Amino acid sequence: NAGVTQTPKFQVLKTGQSMTLQCAQDMNHNSMYWYRQDPGMGLRLIYYSASEGTTDKGEVPNGYNVSRLNKREFSLRLESAAPSQTSVYFCASSESSGGPETQYFGPGTRLLVL
Amino acid sequence: AQRVTQPEKLLSVFKGAPVELKCNYSYSGSPELFWYVQYSRQRLQLLLRHISRESIKGFTADLNKGETSFHLKKPFAQEEDSAMYYCALRGNYGQNFVFGPGTRLSVLP
Numbered sequence: 001n002a003g004v005t006q007t008p009k010f011q012v013l014k015t016g017q018s019m020t021l022q023c024a025q026d027m028n029h030n031s032m033y034w035y036r037q038d039p040g041m042g043l044r045l046i047y048y049s050a051s052e053g054t055t056d057k058g059e060v061p062n063g064y065n066v067s068r069l070n071k072r073e074f075s076l077r078l079e080s081a082a083p084s085q086t087s088v089y090f091c092a093s094s095e096s097s098g099g100p101e102t103q104y105f106g107p108g109t110r111l112l113v114l
Numbered sequence: 115a116q117r118v119t120q121p122e123k124l125l126s127v128f129k130g131a132p133v134e135l136k137c138n139y140s141y142s143g144s145p146e147l148f149w150y151v152q153y154s155r156q157r158l159q160l161l162l163r164h165i166s167r168e169s170i171k172g173f174t175a176d177l178n179k180g181e182t183s184f185h186l187k188k189p190f191a192q193e194e195d196s197a198m199y200y201c202a203l204r205g206n207y208g209q210n211f212v213f214g215p216g217t218r219l220s221v222l223p
Contacts, residue, residue, distance in 0.1 A: 105158040105159065
């Protein structure tokens with residue numbers, strides 16, 4: 001099992017450019033999440049998807065959109081990148097079957113917006 | 115509102131010394147508490163959760179509801195414990211995880 005995979009690993013964008021961060025999990029998990037990690041602020045939830053076909057805003061959704069393409073894949077899109085979106089982005093998944101929850105994280109995507 | 119605080123950004127200890135990483139939370143109900151760890155160049159991973167009452171890699175954490183704390187402790191720190199540690203909370207109505215700002219532990223030789 002690969003677990004949670006993310007592409008790309010690193011990206012440089014110019015202000016105003018768009019891009020999509022891809023995430024996939026092979027653990028048959030119901031829930032998937034996108035976080036951003038900034039120094040001194042920990043992980044902040046951008047969007048999440050509790051199940052296939054549903055998405056909801058997290059703490060910091062402005063400037064982002066998401067798509068839960070199927071149970072495996074959850075993509076994050078920046079329509080018009082801004083320097084404030086320079087961050088490390090983590091995708092995570094969890095089973096969400098009613099029992100104890102554990103989140104499994106991807107390796108992260110480091111994004112630099114100039 | 116759910117909130118997790120970790121007062122120390124950086125904690126440095128010598129190898130063999132005890133270590134305690136502090137975590138306090140605010141939540142009106144009975145949350146689930148977790149510690150996640152991120153070693154250098156590795157992904158974030160679960161270290162332990164309070165409901166399991168387990169010891170992982172020599173670390174333990176006790177949930178103190180009176181003090182709303184979930185401090186992570188290890189009696190004898192090792193150099194390989196150097197990492198970023200995040201405390202996280204999940205509400206008891208299926209709410210999402212809330213992470214603290216993290217504490218970087220540096221264990222010196």
